[in-house]
Amino acid sequence: LAEAIDCPLHLGVTEAGALRTGTVKSAIGMGSLLWAGIGDTIRVSLAADPVEEIKVGFDILKSLGLRHRGVNIIACPSCARQGFNVIKTVEALEERLAHISTPMSLSIIGCVVNGPGEALMTDLGFTGGGKGSGMVYMAGKPDHKMDNDHMVDHIVELVEARAAELAATQAAELAAAE
Template sequence: MTAHDHTHLRPWRTITRRPSRKIRVGNVEVGGDAPITVQSMTNTLTADANATIGQIRQLEEAGADIVRVSCPDVESTAALSTIVKASKVPIVADIHFHYKRGIEAAQAGAACLRINPGNIGRPDRVRDVIQAARDHGCSMRIGVNAGSLEPHLLEKYGEPCPEAMVESALDHARILQDHDFHEFKISVKASDIFMTVAAYQMLADAIDCPLHVGVTEAGGLRSGTIKSAIGMGNLLWAGIGDTIRVSLAADPVEEIKVGFDMLKSLGLRHRGINIIACPSCARQGFNVIKTVEALEARLAHIATPMSLSIIGCVVNGPGEALMTDVGFTGGGKGAGMVYLAGKPDHKMDNDRMVDHIVELVEAKAAELDAKRLEAAE
């Protein structure tokens, strides 16, 4: 057990996930007892297979479990088979307006087809997409957006609202169920976090399929991260959500990082180093901010779940180190204390601490990986 793994002793940290059916997106399980998956979407031209594969590779390295690509035209679905073959993670084809693109994407090897009820067209067209998904082993996502609801629902409700979004989702779920197709998940996203949260809460009570959670068009890196963390964090804390996408007007890799940070902060998923650091003040024994920046960059390659505390002085340093795998607390005379597994271990000069901590963390990660491998054999 790592130093930070104490959830079972603290019931107030327990999140009970909403029970849902489990489906598969390629070789990745979504829903049920499967880990909450993190996904993003490419923003290259899908028709440019090389550029799209390059971006997928970056997302894979950042930890993406699933990647979505937009398929707006025949050139995109034509490139999809090359993209799917090169990808290590399942590919979701994003389909809007043209139902035939969905059929072509299924034939090209997409693991999942995303359709938007507000613009995919008549039920008979949806039926053809369902048949293609069934024939090619695809799952589907019903992706409802507040900004593209069906005209009859806007007329009925007067404006986009949670009730309209949920009605749209359930109407389309019924079409899939009527065709005996159950490998689907649903999303009900809005850019308004109040609407998003209310819609997901209603949907969670109305159906047992997995839910893809996100706040759509959340904004730039900082503002979008904050909006997403408030809306999605609220839902995840309540146990709602089986796969997530953070929608940022930023490099898609940032979406993956924010998604994992969100799940890490709630103890729902662990990947990489969780750095606990003080904001720094006049008591700091070293430059905390610059040290944390350096460590984040130097430890970004480690996927092993671990915790590291970097605290400027002895007010909170020893207490935080008690709960982490590796810790460093600032002291006097240009040196601080290194903690291992919660206990003070040895002193280290500030000017050598970054290199030293990187070595300690890499060694601890290798040790944890070896133990995990041994346990799996």
């Protein structure tokens, strides 16, 4: 149909279910079509707060690389090697960084086994190292150590500073182009 007609196609999974199951169904149903280049608009329908529908829809587009806005957090699952509580840290960072609209990647990895490799590919990163501290990475390179107790506040400060830098650069480039 997408190839046969010249009009926008709207995608949606009508009432996919509750927040968790509906998110999975919507991501699979719409994601596979969007990945194939089919679809112009989407609607996520959940038996949940309508704000969650918007968040899920945006996260689907962001995961597919179709929208670039905000901080994309790459994190590891929980395991015995973690030097800090990754799950609680990621939850806190998602909440505290929700206001950032500048596209940026952030890795939060609990150990030194996988952390350095993930941090190489992100704008900012934190890797657990044991003994109550970890390494902060800037643009893929080890930069400085930070204790776990102050890590969330420090990462928020770094992300906000980097977002302000990028916004200033973009504004300067726009001014120069005019």
